[in-house]
Amino acid sequence: MKHLLLFTFLATGLLATAQKKAEIAFQVSGVCGMCEDRIERALDVPGVIMADWDVESKKLTIAYKTKKITEKAIHQLVADAGHDTDQIKATDEVYANIHGCCKYRDGASCSGDGQHNHEEHD
Amino acid sequence: MHMRLTLLMCLVLTTFPLFAQNGGSLRGKVLVVEHSDHSTAPGHEGHGPEYIGLPGAYVRWSHDISSTTVSDGFGFFKLPMANLGDTLLVSMLGYETAGWIYDGSSYVDIPLIAGVDLGAAEVVERKSATQFSLLSPLDVQSLNRKELAKAACCNLSEAFETNASVDASFTDAVTGTRQIRMLGLDGKYSQIQVDNLPGPRGLSAVRGLLFIPGDWVNEIHISKGAGTVTQGYESITGQINVALKNPETADPYHVNLYVNGSGRKEFNYISRHDISRRWSTAVLIHGLHNEQANDRNEDGFLDTPMQRNFVGRNEWKFKGDRGIRGEYAGTYVNTAAVAGQKTAFDNAENWDEMTGRMDSLAGPWSAVTAIERTELSAKTGFVFPDAEWRTIGTQFNYYNHDHQQRFGKNQYRGTEQFFRGNALYSDIFGSTDRSFTLGATYVYNSFDESFAVNDTLQMAMDRTESVPGVFFEYTWNPNERWSVIGGLRYDEHNLFGRFLSPRLHARWSATENTSIKVVAGKGYRTSNHFMEQLGSWASQRQWNWNVYGTTVPEEAINVGLNVTSKFRLNYREATLTLDGYSTQFQNKLVVDLDRSTGAIDLYALNGQSFANSAQAEFNWDVHRHWDMRLAYRWVNAHTDRAFGNPTQDPFVSTHRAFGQFSYASQLNEQEGQWRTDFTCQWIGAQRLPLTTENPEAFQRPDIAPDFFQINAQVTRQFSPEFSIYAGVENALNYKQDRPIIAGDYDLESVSQTDFDQYFDASLVYGPIFGRMLYAGLRWGILTPKVND
Numbered sequence: 001m002k003h004l005l006l007f008t009f010l011a012t013g014l015l016a017t018a019q020k021k022a023e024i025a026f027q028v029s030g031v032c033g034m035c036e037d038r039i040e041r042a043l044d045v046p047g048v049i050m051a052d053w054d055v056e057s058k059k060l061t062i063a064y065k066t067k068k069i070t071e072k073a074i075h076q077l078v079a080d081a082g083h084d085t086d087q088i089k090a091t092d093e094v095y096a097n098i099h100g101c102c103k104y105r106d107g108a109s110c111s112g113d114g115q116h117n118h119e120e121h122d
Numbered sequence: 123m124h125m126r127l128t129l130l131m132c133l134v135l136t137t138f139p140l141f142a143q144n145g146g147s148l149r150g151k152v153l154v155v156e157h158s159d160h161s162t163a164p165g166h167e168g169h170g171p172e173y174i175g176l177p178g179a180y181v182r183w184s185h186d187i188s189s190t191t192v193s194d195g196f197g198f199f200k201l202p203m204a205n206l207g208d209t210l211l212v213s214m215l216g217y218e219t220a221g222w223i224y225d226g227s228s229y230v231d232i233p234l235i236a237g238v239d240l241g242a243a244e245v246v247e248r249k250s251a252t253q254f255s256l257l258s259p260l261d262v263q264s265l266n267r268k269e270l271a272k273a274a275c276c277n278l279s280e281a282f283e284t285n286a287s288v289d290a291s292f293t294d295a296v297t298g299t300r301q302i303r304m305l306g307l308d309g310k311y312s313q314i315q316v317d318n319l320p321g322p323r324g325l326s327a328v329r330g331l332l333f334i335p336g337d338w339v340n341e342i343h344i345s346k347g348a349g350t351v352t353q354g355y356e357s358i359t360g361q362i363n364v365a366l367k368n369p370e371t372a373d374p375y376h377v378n379l380y381v382n383g384s385g386r387k388e389f390n391y392i393s394r395h396d397i398s399r400r401w402s403t404a405v406l407i408h409g410l411h412n413e414q415a416n417d418r419n420e421d422g423f424l425d426t427p428m429q430r431n432f433v434g435r436n437e438w439k440f441k442g443d444r445g446i447r448g449e450y451a452g453t454y455v456n457t458a459a460v461a462g463q464k465t466a467f468d469n470a471e472n473w474d475e476m477t478g479r480m481d482s483l484a485g486p487w488s489a490v491t492a493i494e495r496t497e498l499s500a501k502t503g504f505v506f507p508d509a510e511w512r513t514i515g516t517q518f519n520y521y522n523h524d525h526q527q528r529f530g531k532n533q534y535r536g537t538e539q540f541f542r543g544n545a546l547y548s549d550i551f552g553s554t555d556r557s558f559t560l561g562a563t564y565v566y567n568s569f570d571e572s573f574a575v576n577d578t579l580q581m582a583m584d585r586t587e588s589v590p591g592v593f594f595e596y597t598w599n600p601n602e603r604w605s606v607i608g609g610l611r612y613d614e615h616n617l618f619g620r621f622l623s624p625r626l627h628a629r630w631s632a633t634e635n636t637s638i639k640v641v642a643g644k645g646y647r648t649s650n651h652f653m654e655q656l657g658s659w660a661s662q663r664q665w666n667w668n669v670y671g672t673t674v675p676e677e678a679i680n681v682g683l684n685v686t687s688k689f690r691l692n693y694r695e696a697t698l699t700l701d702g703y704s705t706q707f708q709n710k711l712v713v714d715l716d717r718s719t720g721a722i723d724l725y726a727l728n729g730q731s732f733a734n735s736a737q738a739e740f741n742w743d744v745h746r747h748w749d750m751r752l753a754y755r756w757v758n759a760h761t762d763r764a765f766g767n768p769t770q771d772p773f774v775s776t777h778r779a780f781g782q783f784s785y786a787s788q789l790n791e792q793e794g795q796w797r798t799d800f801t802c803q804w805i806g807a808q809r810l811p812l813t814t815e816n817p818e819a820f821q822r823p824d825i826a827p828d829f830f831q832i833n834a835q836v837t838r839q840f841s842p843e844f845s846i847y848a849g850v851e852n853a854l855n856y857k858q859d860r861p862i863i864a865g866d867y868d869l870e871s872v873s874q875t876d877f878d879q880y881f882d883a884s885l886v887y888g889p890i891f892g893r894m895l896y897a898g899l900r901w902g903i904l905t906p907k908v909n910d
Contacts, residue, residue: 023693044746044788050693063693 021049023063024071028053029084029104038098042081043074060085149200150230152179152193152212176234178441179214180510184221190507192443213510219554259605259629261639261684261701262345263287270339272784272799273833274380274849274898276388276410278314278322278339278364279331283833284801286739286753286780287344288362291773294886295861296461296489296529296660298427299328305346305359305703306733306757306774310647310654311678313349313357316364317449319499319519323356324567325538325653326523329493333433333455334364335408337378337390337900341365347682347703348625348643351593351609352546352559355623358645358678359705359733368449369394369402369439375903382896384426385414400442406435413473417464418892419857421865423883425891427461427489430473445505455495461660462488462530480528483576487881489529489660497521511554517544529659530881534652536571558596563613565589571652573665580665587648588616603631613646618675621646636687641680648675649711651724658715658722661863661882667724674726677709696742707731707761715811716767719820719863719882729762733771749784768824770809773887775828777806797837804830808887813863820863820880826887829856842904848897858888 028039036053039060043051047068053060062074072087079088082098084105095105154176175197182190183204193199201210204224212232213219220232265285273283279300282288289303302309309328314321322330342364349361365371378390391407410431418425433455440448458477460467466488470476479490499519506512523538546561567587573580591613599605606628613621625643632638651667682703689696710731714723737755744750755778759771780803787796808826835849860867863882 021693041789048746050690050746 020066021063022066022071023061024074025059025061026075027058027086028060028078030055030058031102031104034099035083035102035104038081038102039078039083042077045069045077048074147200148203148210148224148228148230149198150181150232152176152181152197152199152214153231153233176214178447179212179234180445180505180507181210181212181232184209184211211510213505219510259607259627259639259641260345260350261347261641261682262343265342265344267340270336270342271837271847272782273801273835273851274336274847274896276336276380276386277332278334278336278342281336281339281342284782284799285344286737286751286755286778287346289755289775289778292858292886292889293426293891294657294660294884295423295425295890296427296883297329297491297656298429298459298461299332299656301328301657302331303774304344304362305680305705305735306759306771307359307705308654310649311358311645311676311705313353313361313645314364315353315361317366317368317451317499317501318353318363319501319517320354320540320542321364324523324540325525325536325569325571325650326493326495327650327654328656329525329653332431332457333495334366335388335390335406335433337376337388338366338392338406338408338435339364340367340371346684346701347627347641348623348645348680350607351595351611351623351625352544352561354542354563354565355591355611355613355621355646357643358647358676358680359703366435366437367392367394367404367406368437369396369404372404372406373902373904377901378898380896380898383894384412384416384891386410386412386426388898400440402439402441404435404437404439406433406437408433415464415467416891419861419867419890421860421862421867422463422465423862423865424461424464427459428467428476429457429459431455431457433457445507447503447505449499449501451497451499453495453497455493455497457491457493459491460488462486480526480533483528483531487530487877489527491525491527493526494524495521509549511548511550511557513546513548515546515548517546518542519544525653527659530662531576532659533574533577534572534659536569536650536653538570539566539568541566555599556597558594560594561592563589563591563593565591569650571650573652581667585617589613589621591621605629615648615675618648621675635689636685639684639686641682641684644677644679646675646677651711651713655713655722657884657886658713659884661722661884662878662880663715663720663722663882663884665722665724674709674711676707676711678705678707680705691742692744694743694745696740698741699739700737702736703734705733710761712761712763714763714767715772715884716763717765719811719813719816719880723764725764727762728764731761733757733759735759747786747788749782749786751780751782753780754778755780767812768809772809772811775806775808777804777828779804792841793839794841795837795839797839799833799835799837801833802830803832804828805888810885810887813882813885816863816880817876820876822860822863822885826858829888830854831856831889844899844901846897846899848895851894851896852889852891853893855893856889857892858886858890861886861890 030039036055039053040051047065049063051062075085075088078085079090082090082094084090154174177193177195177197179193180190181193181199181201189201191199191201208224210222210224214234220234222232270281279302282290282302291301293300304312344362346360349357372392372394374394376392380388389409394404396402413428416425435453437451460476463486466486467476477490477492501517503513503515519542521540525536527534542565544563546559548559550557569585572582591611593611595609597607609625611623615621623644627641629637629639684701686699707727710727712725712727717723735757739753741751757774757776759774760769761771762769782801785798789795806828810822810824810826813821832853833851834853835847837845837847839845864872864877864880866872
């Protein structure tokens with residue numbers, strides 16, 4: 001029985017790999033873990049297989065299905081969430097709405113003025 | 123134990139010089155880095171490190187002790203400016219001390235890595251989410267709240283249903299307990315701890331799991347193989363450390379209600395209160411009520427016990443400014459349960475009358491249990507302000523346990539007092555690459571048990587154990603690839619002489635993503651057979667103890683190997699874990715149910731006893747919203763029994779396979795979410811004790827059939843504060859065939875003589891109740907979070 005289970009899931013995996021995929025990486029401005037959440041959540045859309053933004057290097061690594069989403073659309077999604085990419089800048093309106101401590105254009109830091117609590121809840 | 127999750131990690135320092143120079147002072151934040159190696163809520167959690175502010179850390183310039191300051195409630199600190207090139211030191215009990223060279227910036231983030239030094243003395247808990255650690259030399263698996271919420275576990279014995287490392291046996295109809303098993307051996311060979319202090323053990327080794335409500339649990343850390351020496355000689359197959367919600371980890375208010383198809387209603391209340399800057403407290407209350415008489419298989423016996431449980435706990439946490447931390451807790455348990463033939467309770471007016479029948483030996487077969495327990499614990503830790511790696515910790519723990527029961531005509535009363543004092547000192551040899559913990563323990567454990575059959579006293583036993591011990595543990599990380607923890611403890615037992623327990627854990631990283639761990643160690647335990655074989659009370663078996671030799675302390679050596687590899691599959695994270703463990707007993711109390719269906723024989727091992735196990739587990743974050751886990755485990759456990767009876771251990775399935783699939787939808791605006799979890803397990807054939815000497819109607823197969831268990835649960839989270847859930851256990855409605863020998867299964871009714879001779883409700887290998895539906899809700903007020 002366990003063989004059957006294993007087989008089913010390997011098969012699912014193989015089917016998935018039959019589609020055309022690409023992995024790219026580019027710079028995205030941001031500050032902290034909260035930004036990371038926002039960026040990665042914006043990329044929780046069909047066509048995106050994996051999105052990972054690194055707080056330290058500010059690098060966004062993303063794997064996607066080329067038939068379902070374009071590289072440009074990915075940049076747009078990030079910018080729409082309020083974060084500048086190396087191709088598309090976020091509009092001032094969107095940028096104005098992101099959390100104070102995430103305002104990367106104004107030299108903000110995760111610490112803010114000590115009033116913000118970044119503790120995640122589960 | 124869990125502090126070792128990221129043990130021996132090479133210190134990674136990152137800085138974010140983000141503020142322009144402002145003269146005057148340096149500001150910054152102390153953070154804990156949490157690598158969400160395995161996201162348990164797909165599509166929700168990020169996949170990189172998470173940063174959480176760490177309050178109470180010491181921050182100072184290395185050249186100036188007087189500059190010492192402490193990070194505030196969110197981890198922020200402020201120090202007077204120094205010169206370029208000066209070193210900033212950041213330290214915290216339970217974390218590796220970090221150094222940072224001042225580069226002229228006015229703001230800095232200092233991440234701390236959970237620490238080398240204090241596996242045991244640590245009194246601060248701030249780890250989560252990680253499933254398998256590549257870096258800890260211990261083979262530790264952690265289950266966090268999200269993982270635990272995948273099955274609406276009501277108490278600790280039910281928390282392992284979605285876990286491959288721990289097998290949970292099936293509840294028998296009478297005691298309502300689920301024995302757990304690790305590496306093919308009974309749960310009594312695992313050391314179960316609550317907040318790093320002794321948990322279910324002694325007389326509560328089996329029942330004690332029921333007193334830990336699932337909703338109270340913040341995290342469970344399961345480590346296979348012999349555990350650390352700092353916690354005693356008892357761990358043989360592994361350690362399970364349950365971290366309860368405490369004044370730091372609990373939400374300000376939390377309420378949980380649960381109801382299931384067997385009539386069980388549960389209530390949990392947890393709240394946390396900050397009393398002052400230094401003191402905070404948590405209140406935990408659990409109530410369980412079930413007075414529904416279930417007899418679905420119409421054998422005349424209740425399928426589930428009727429019970430009422432109350433558990434209350436209050437914990438206080440002290441966080442001083444000068445390096446002192448303390449945790450002080452008290453717990454009270456009061457529980458009563460009745461079970462047996464339905465007719466036994468037909469004429470009972472109310473609950474008190476049912477539970478009051480401790481002495482009514484006549485009439486239909488029934489079982490009554492009443493337990494009262496009080497626990498007190500105190501942990502205090504101190505970090506030297508001028509040497510952050512140097513810490514002193516003390517742990518004091520006391521409980522009083524009173525267990526009274528009557529099963530049929532067998533009456534039992536057992537009381538136990540336990541005290542343990544543990545003092546630990548941690549320091550380094552020259553550098554933090556070589557650290558050690560050294561300490562001393564004193565355990566006092568007294569038992570007073572009496573056992574009567576048909577009002578005739580069979581045994582009255584007093585036993586007082588008084589065990590002083592010392593231990594030393596050395597941790598060495600020569601480089602990133604290697605880390606080794608070696609430990610030795612020596613205990614002098616007043617009854618059984620010297621116990622020498624060596625333990626070794628080593629980790630070698632073959633590549634950045636693959637690590638190999640080796641564990642070896644020796645453990646001891648003393649047994650309390652009446653309470654450890656609780657299930658056997660539900661039978662007409664006669665207890666024969668010490669029949670073929672003198673009972674000795676159990677003694678075993680365990681060795682194991684674990685390989686963990688993390689990789690990407692279809693761009694998404696996956697983990698593969700393979701492990702193998704072997705336990706060899708030098709001494710063991712053999713429980714023999716095979717010699718006669720009318721007896722339970724207990725005797726010292728003569729010959730050999732071993733358990734070998736192997737497990738493969740594959741976790742894959744399949745999709746943004748999907749997670750899966752596949753696992754398979756194999757066990758081969760044998761014990762030489764008298765008269766050449768079968769050596770294979772009963773009730774242990776050689777094969778068990780397991781698959782879990784979880785879905786979590788995208789969070790909506792209110793952070794609402796749908797989550798579903800689906801678990802399918804296959805439990806292979808198990809050997810059952812011989813019943814061949816019984817008349818045919820009272821025989822059962824020697825080998826129990828294999829079967830499937832499917833559990834599913836749907837959770838609707840309306841917001842992080844409020845969610846409801848509903849699920850089904852045993853969806854296929856599998857039921858063990860005729861679970862009670864001499865139960866009334868479509869035969870002519872069983873004669874009283876046959877019943878008195880053959881009744882046995884303890885041979886349980888599968889579910890008795892069948893499909894069970896449940897539903898519940900969780901409501902809470904969370905820590906305020908500043909939003910945009």
